[in-house]
Amino acid sequence: MRFIRRRSLPLATSALGSHRPRQTVGLPQETVALATKPARPKSPHLFSGPLALHYRWSAAMTVSILHRATGSGMATLGALLLVWFLAALASGAETYATFRDVFTLSDGRLNILGWVIGVGLTFSLFQHMMSGIRHLVLDTGAAFELKLNRNLARLTFVGSTLLTLAFWLYVGTK
Known part of the structure; x- marks a missing residue:
């Protein structure tokens, strides 16, 4: 003893x-x-050396961050624009004309602000949708292989860009 x-x-x-x-x-x-204590793992957001991250930036990281940003952006900006649109519509023709004048030219085409907000919200919608589909696939247990996951993350950017382009080409022809 x-x-x-x-x-x-x-x-x-x-x-x-x-x-x-x-x-x-x-x-x-x-x-x-x-x-003896082993060395503790370093957190990925800490810097080592001259502002170098521990992890390399990847498409999956960007998709994850953009999914949150587009969701928040559509929820706030989209909701504010919808409330403004409905309030202008309910307030009468003069208020609705003011709302339309903010986003369109005198001939009815979109001005710069209308294009930026329109294309931005459309891209946000399609990016959020494509990222949600990617997450749905990942939730089924598929696409966890590194190469396939990487390609699927890149495909969300390509898909959302093509869908945005197709939407605005369709709207432009009408």
Whole structure:
């Protein structure tokens, strides 16, 4: 019993937070290796060196961030525009004309602000939708292979861009 107490005392005091240095003399190497703390993993958002991230930026990271940003953007800007549109519509022809004048030219075509908000909200909608479809596929347990996951993330950008382009080409022909 005295043997066990003498051998385990340095380990127990260091595990309990004692400030005394560990006594490793006479202990087997396996015991000393178990008693030493391994290096803690570094958080991915911490910098090492001159502003270098621990993880390389990937398409999946961008898709994840854009999914949140497009959802928030559509929820806030889209809701504000919808409320403004409905309030202008309910307030009469003069107020609705003011609403239309903000986004269109005198001949009825979209002005710069109308194009930026229109294309931006449309791209946000399609990007959010394509990212949601990607997440649905991932939730089924498919596409976890690294190459397929990477390609699927890139495909969300390509798909949302093509859908936005197709939508505005369709609207432009009407």
